[in-house]
Amino acid sequence: MASDSISPDNVTIPLLQGEICMQYTRCGKATCRCREGNLHGPYYYRVWRDGDSVRKEYVRRERLMEIQASCDAYRALMEHLKQARIQRLEIQKRIRHECRKIKPRTSANPQGAAA
Numbered sequence: 001m002a003s004d005s006i007s008p009d010n011v012t013i014p015l016l017q018g019e020i021c022m023q024y025t026r027c028g029k030a031t032c033r034c035r036e037g038n039l040h041g042p043y044y045y046r047v048w049r050d051g052d053s054v055r056k057e058y059v060r061r062e063r064l065m066e067i068q069a070s071c072d073a074y075r076a077l078m079e080h081l082k083q084a085r086i087q088r089l090e091i092q093k094r095i096r097h098e099c100r101k102i103k104p105r106t107s108a109n110p111q112g113a114a115a
C-alpha cells in the first residue's frame, strides 16, 4: 500500500483530528491468559471529539506512524491558526487604539470658534 517513491518535498500529509490512544483488552474467554491479567494488546485507536460526542477508530499497527503524523499535522495547523487569530485580534486592538487618537471629538460645536 505504501509508495516506494515518496520524497519529502511532494508529500501532502492528510490532516486528522484527535490523538492516538493505546489500550490493552480482555477478550472474555473463560480460559484465556487475559483472565489472569495478561491482557491482549497494545491496540491503538485514534480518539477525537465530534461535536458533543467522542469518536474512536481502530488504528492498525502498520499505519500507526502515518496516522500519528496526520494527527500531529492537524494539531500543528490548529495551533498555527490559533496564533494567527491572537495576532489578528492584537492588530485590530492596536488599530482601534490608533484611530481613537486620530479622530477628533464630535461632541463640541465645530462652528463655534470661527467668526
Ligand SMILES: [Zn+2]
Residues within 6 Å of the ligand: 026, 027, 028, 029, 032, 033, 034, 035, 040
Ligand atoms: Zn483473552
